[in-house]
Amino acid sequence: MEHIEYHPEIIGATTAMVKLRELVSQVAPTPSTVLVLGETGTGKDLVAKAIHQNSLRKNEWMITVNCAALPPDLIESELFGHEKGSFTGATERRIGKWELAENGTLFLDEIGELPLAVQAKLLRALQEREIERIGGNEVIRTDVRIIAATSKDLAEEVRQGRFRSDLFFRLNVFPISIPPLRERKQDIRLLAAHFLKKHAVRNGRKVLRIAGKVIKILTAHSWHGNVRELENLIERSVLMTPGPVIDQVFLSLEDQILDSIMVGNRVKTIDEVVREHVLQVLKLCDGKVAGPGGAAQVLQMPPTTLHSIIKRLGIQKVYAE
Ligand SMILES: Nc1ncnc2c1ncn2[C@@H]1O[C@H](COP(=O)(O)OP(=O)(O)OP(=O)(O)O)[C@@H](O)[C@H]1O
Ligand SMILES: [Mg+2]
Missing domain, CATH: 3.40.50.300 (P-loop containing nucleotide triphosphate hydrolases)
Known part of the structure; x- marks a missing residue:
C-alpha cells in the first residue's frame, strides 16, 4: 500500500x-x-x-x-x-x-x-x-x-x-x-529561512533575509539545543534587528545578558534601562539625591538634572512606595 x-x-x-x-x-x-x-x-x-x-x-x-x-x-x-x-x-x-x-x-x-x-x-x-x-x-x-x-x-x-x-x-x-542539528549542518540555512519567515510574520515585521556572514557563523555553531535553539535565536534576531537584513549574530550574547536587555519578547527602551539604573542607585544611596553620597554625585550629574529624570520617569513615586 x-x-x-x-x-x-x-x-x-x-x-x-x-x-x-x-x-x-x-x-x-x-x-x-x-x-x-x-x-x-x-x-x-x-x-x-x-x-x-x-x-x-x-x-x-x-x-x-x-x-x-x-x-x-x-x-x-x-x-x-x-x-x-x-x-x-x-x-x-x-x-x-x-x-x-x-x-x-x-x-x-x-x-x-x-x-x-x-x-x-x-x-x-x-x-x-x-x-x-x-x-x-x-x-x-x-x-x-x-x-x-x-x-x-x-x-x-x-x-x-x-x-x-x-x-x-x-x-x-x-x-x-x-x-542532532550539528550532524546535518546543511539544513541550518533552510531551517533559519523557515523560522525567519515564521517570526517575521508573527511580529508583523519585514525582515527579509539573513546575511551570508551570519549564516556562516550559524553553520559553525554546535547547536546543543538543536532546532529549538536555532528557532529561539532567529526569533531573537528578528526582534533585535530594525532593518530588513539580519547582519549581526546574537549567538555570542549569553542568555543572562539577553535576559537583562529584554522585557517580555521585546528589547527594553533606553528610558526603561535608565529608570532601572537610577532606581538601583537611589536604593544604594538610601533615596538621597543631592549632597555628598547622594545619587547625583554617584551618577556624576547635577542634582537638578537627576531630579528632572526622576520626575520624567516617575521614579520618585515607585521608590517612595
Ligand atoms: N525539522 C524541523 N522543521 C521545522 N521545525 C522544527 C524541526 N525540528 C524541530 N522544529 C521546531 O523546533 C522546536 C522544537 O521541537 P520539538 O519540541 O519537537 O523538540 P523535542 O525533540 O520534542 O524537544 P524536547 O526533547 O526538549 O522535548 C519546535 O518549535 C519545532 O516545531
Ligand atoms: Mg518534546
Missing part, C-alpha cells in the same frame, strides 16, 4: 531528513507503535504530531502524557485512571489518558523517565491492549495507537537497570532517530 503525504512542517533537505520523512510516511498509516529518539530540541514532538496527522486516526485525539512531569505515584493514575475511593484523595472516578485516547493516539513523552513500577503496568497494557483503572475490577479493552519519545539512550537505561528490557523491545518496534 502506498501512502505518501507531504509534511511541510518537517523541514530538512539532508539525506537524513529525507529518510526521516519517508519513515514517517511509511509508519503513519499503520497501527504500529513508534519510538521517536533524539536529543532535546531535535523535533520529537513534531515527528509524533506528523505521524498522528498522517494516520487514519487524524480526526481523533492525540493525547500526550509527559512521563517526566509527574511524581511516580501520580503517573499511574494519569495513564490508567482510578475509581472513586481507590486511594486517599481519590474522591471521584478519573478516566486516564489511555482511555481518553481511545481510537486515537497516545503520545508518551520522556518515556525514559517512567518509574519502574509503572513500566510493568505499561508493558501489560501494550501487550494485552487492555487496561484496568486503579481500584477498578473491570478490564477495559482499548484501541489506542502508541507513540513514545525519549532523549535518553534507552538501551543504556536497560543496561543500568533503570528501564525494563521487555518494555524496551515492545516499544522499539519502529524506532525513528532524529539526528
